[in-house]
Amino acid sequence: MLRAGLTRILCKSDSAVLVKMLNEDTSLAGLYGILADISFNWISRMKNVETDKLIKQILSVELILEQDYWSDLERGA
Structure with a gap:
């Protein structure tokens, strides 16, 4: 991501379950450093x-x- 010059990414999904899972630190502990700068938002x-x-x-x-x-x-x- 940094190679592309991106420092923040906002991802939106209509799956509330997916957004909740991605935002919980416990299930993604190994990826936390990478995902810390990415926001996941639910949209209808x-x-x-x-x-x-x-x-x-x-x-x-x-x-x-x-x-x-x-x-x-x-x-x-």
């Missing part, structure tokens, strides 16, 4: 709809590109 699913749509679109494009790549390799292209 309603506020996450557009981001969720965008991520699904990106992942579908990546999947298509990955499938095309492997198909090209199999054909020797």
Whole structure:
């Protein structure tokens, strides 16, 4: 993270369970030094709809590109 020039990162999730787990020191003791500068915030699913749509679109494009790549390799292209 520091190599990229980032000193703080804010992550948001619509999973309250995940946010709670990531914010508890006990389950992440080994990663605490790294995670100490990262904030995890819960956001409602309603506020996450557009981001969720965008991520699904990106992942579908990546999947298509990955499938095309492997198909090209199999054909020797």
